[in-house]
Amino acid sequence: MSIAHQRRRLANASDRATTAISPLGRILARLEGAPPLARVALTAGALALQAGDFMRAEAQARMALGQAAPLAHRLIGLAREKAGESPRAFEAYREAHSLAPTDPDTARDLARMANRLGHPSLAIELLIRVRQVVPDDLADALELGALLRDQDRYDEALAVVREALRRAPEAAAVWSLLGSIASHQGDDQEARAFHDQAMLLDPISPAILANAAIARLDVGDALGAIEACDTALAHAPTPAQAAVIRMTRAQARLLAGDLPGGWDDYAARLAPERPESLAFDLPWPRLEPDEPLEGLNLLLIGEQGLGDEVMFGGLIGDLIAALGPGGRLTLAVEPRLVSLFARSWPGVRVFGHVSAVLAGRLTRTIPDLFDPEIQAWAPMADLPPRLRPALDAFTAGPFLRPAPARAAHWRVWLEGLPAGDKVGVLWKSLKMTGPRTRRFAPFEAWRPVLATPGKTFVSLQYGEAHEELAFAAERWGVALVEPPGLDLTHDLEGVAALCAALDGVIGPPTATTNLSAAVGAPTWMIYAHPAWPTLGTGRHPWYPSARAFTPDGEADWSRRMARVGQALSKA
Incomplete structure (x- = not known):
């Protein structure tokens, strides 16, 4: 799960949290009307729940089923909910609702x-x-x-x-929700105005301030976002809120070019206080922040999204150098990346990681790796404070090596297309719902790019794309060429090889554009918002061959895409 998606979890929930009575509070408010014996049992169950003893809470609630069944089932449901047993909690709540x-x-x-x-x-x-x-x-x-x-x-x-x-x-939470609706609809300026109004009405609520910080970050006001986060953290947020606020501040600090402060806050992405944070089931100790790297037998494991794994993969060469000749590195990455990473660093063992929900939390492990000699493990994004503490620490050059034979195959295929540059394009993600749609220009806005003369466009769009391809052919007279026999979703070796053979790739920040930049292809990434990976530079320090197109003040996608089209016509 990406950091951008994670930080929005607070925005999606905080409107409610600022005003709602807790589920337990609603149960406690009904106890006075319960029969005496049931009231005693339910009170004991509530105290057990507050103490974190969920089994005892359910046991006490069951003692009240005969006299106060709806309340008892609700407390049972809440105990199961707190224990991470959501399906069983649903059954208890459904029983309570059927009774009342x-x-x-x-x-x-x-x-x-x-x-x-x-x-x-x-x-x-x-x-x-x-x-x-x-x-x-x-x-x-x-x-x-x-x-x-x-x-x-x-x-x-x-x-x-x-x-x-x-x-x-005068309810700040209402204005905050208005802001989040505007944000979902793509009006970042209106969203900021609503969230700022909420902040004026309630200048100390961590949730309100956190939403205002996100709205400011979305319009590129990194310093304003940092200010809102600082204020939120000064007003006693819950541990879960504090972790999300720090993640927002991490992005704001990185966008402002404050790498030490940004990386410090970035550690909150895996804070255990947040139930949605990724956990790891590994038998080795986690690398300490100040633990020396030289001579270490280290396991490095990917985290977040597929594109993030590729981007942070740019640290591996420097990590190998830091471990030195006496050290040893083992990698665990998304299974579709295993062969590509193994070829890129021949002396490194590479395994695939898997993830599953355990006890209510997404947990990552490496089922094929059994090595008692590994001394420590680290998630990939723990490395930037050590290896990328400043902009001058970003090294140049591509770092992923596609299969030579497959790249040669695609070069031959591309030579058979019309003369001129061959440019790969993609425009969306597999999941296009809710606020995610805002991260991608609507296909209709791509006309200034796809109408560029002298270019042949190759579709790198994974998933269902027939509707857009037909639209481009019928409305614009542009025939996007589909690479024959290539599974653009699962065959990432093939995607990397094709990107390396193309004259350029244009698209939103996805796994595909990250792969393209990592193999050294000229890659233009089109961002919906000012992007923290630019680190305040206006370019893409992670990939020397990449160019970042951020909103730059444009209020709509048509103007942004027209700027991309103009740049392409001059390339």
């Missing part, structure tokens, strides 16, 4: 868990019913508005939020 279908609290609990288990439509339906019973509850309005926003149902979300704003115009 008109109770708003049972519907709220079931809606929350339905959304967590990937059933947002059910959650929305339940919350609509709740609002029919309790129309004035601000937390319900914010929860429903956020769910509708996440399903791209913006008109409905805005209707809910505007009604909430009419009832509570």
Whole structure:
């Protein structure tokens, strides 16, 4: 999971967290109406839950099933939820709701868990019913508005939020949610205005400040984002909030060119306080920040997204030098990268890592690696503070070596195409929902690029692309050539070889454009927002052959893509 995606988790949740009563708080508020014996058992269960003893909490709640079944099932569900047993929690909440279908609290609990288990439509339906019973509850309005926003149902979300704003115009959380809806819709300037208004109304809420920081970062105001993060961290955020805020500040600091401060905050990406952070199941000790590298037998494991693994792979050559002749390096990367990384560093053992959800947390391991001589392991992004402490530490040159025979094959194929430069293009990700769509220019905006004369465009778009290819041919008279027999999703060896044979590659920052830059192809990366990997330079220090196109003040994709097209016509 990318850092950009992780930091937005707070933005998607904080609107609700600023006003909602906790699920346990709603249970405790009902205890006075429970029979005495049930009240004693439920109180003991609540205390056990607060102490983290989830098994005892459930056991105590079961003692109240005979006299206060809905409350007991809700407490059982909450104990299971806290223990990471989401499906079983859902069953308990569903039982509570079936026993008390008109109770708003049972519907709220079931809606929350339905959304967590990937059933947002059910959650929305339940919350609509709740609002029919309790129309004035601000937390319900914010929860429903956020769910509708996440399903791209913006008109409905805005209707809910505007009604909430009419009832509570001074509620900072409402303005914050308006800002997040604007952000989802692609209006970064309006999003900042709404989040700044929320911050004026509540200048000490960590969640409100965190959202304002993200909105500032999205428009390139790195110093403003840092200021908001500093203020948020000074006002007692929860440990999970603090980790996300530090991740936002890491990107802001890196965008501002503050590499030492940025890398220091970047460590928060794996903070265990955040349930969504990646965990590792490895039998060796993790490398300490000040542990000497020379002579070490080290395991380096990839993290975050596929493109991040490629980018941070640029550190491996310097790491090998730091380990010295007495050291040894083992790599664990995404399985599709194993052969490419092994060829690029012949003296390094390379394995594939796998990930699975264990006890509610995404956990990464290396099932094929058994080596008691390994002395320490490190995730890839732990290395920049050591190997990239300043801009002058970024080394030049490509670092991945595609298969020579496959690159030669693609050169022969490209020679058979019309004369002129052969440029690879891609324009989207496999997942194009919600705010992710904002990271990619709509295909219609690509016309200034694809209409460039004297260029033959090769489609590097993985996944389903037939609709766009037909659109370009029918509307613009541009025939994008598809590489025959190449699986652009899974055959990354083939993708790297083709990129190396092309005269250039243009696209958003994806695994493909990172591979292209890593093999040394001239690569233009088109960013939706000012990008922290540029490290405040306006270029791409990680890849000498890459050029970064950031918004540079343009308010819409058409102007940004016109700038790319103009640059291509001069290339």
